[in-house]
Amino acid sequence: MNVQSQVLFVGGRSGVGKSSVAFELHAQLAALRIKHCVIEGDSLDLAFPPPWEDHLAERNLAAIWENYRDLGYRRMIYTNTVSVRFTQELAAAMGDVPRITAVLLTATDETSSARLRGRIQGSDFQEHLDRSKAAARELELLTPEWVHRCPTDNRSVREITADLLALTGWTTEPAD
Template sequence: MTTRSEVLFLGGRSGVGKSSVGNEIHAQLSAAGVRHCLIEGDNLDLAFPPPWEHNLAERNLAAMWTNYRALGYHRLIYTNTVSVRTVENLTAAMGDEPSVAAVLLTADDATARARLARREIGTTLDLHIERSDRMARELEQTVASWVHRVPTDARPVAGIAQEIITLTGWCASA
């Protein structure tokens, strides 16, 4: 019998800490011996011109998830800004009706801007700040009420990751 898939979607504005929290969840689950994989959704359709109209991210997720499942993985951490808004499309791409947990990471403008200023060292800082501010408002207005909100302001990444792991129950069912 095949174990039902489980997926954790981490979403939020740029600078909120999705990658850092996703990597810390990966580290903590690995230390606990919990079998899982981590996919950075931003990398699944990073191209110019953007291929969004071709559903490339979903197609690449389907291919990657098929490969992970063939190797016996059934837990996925998926990070992407809007993943918590596109849960139905992403779970359909996975193709195996996973159990879903979704978390919208939040941070105030000052926190996100400070983090972006440390990360974006090239010519795109102003553009990232503008998009981050806009996306924060959009996500707050459009993300379903069942999606958990977890603030990241002035909190250690390890504590945020532990809170989310507890939410999933993955360590309890390792």
């Protein structure tokens, strides 16, 4: 029998904790010996000029997921700022019909700014901060209502991860 694929889309503005949460999910799932993969969607089309109109992220996701599926993986954690707005397109790129869970991580401007200041040391800090604020407004307006919202202000990565594991139910391997 074929086990249905499952995908957790984690979206949110810069500085909200997407990567930190994905890495903690990975650590906890690995400790439980739960087979999964983590894909940082931002890396799938990180180029200049941006190749968005060519749907390069979806094409690369399709190729990477095919390789994971061939090796027996059925669970994916996918992070990208706007992934929660495009779950159907990304799921279609997976080439199967995964069960979708989507979570929009949220944070105040102050929290996001403090986190970004800790990791961006270059002259483009203000540009990153401005893009993060704009993304937060856009995500709040355009993210579908069915997507779970998860505030990250004053919460540890472990607390947030516990919420996401509860949503997915990924604490055991799926039955064949």
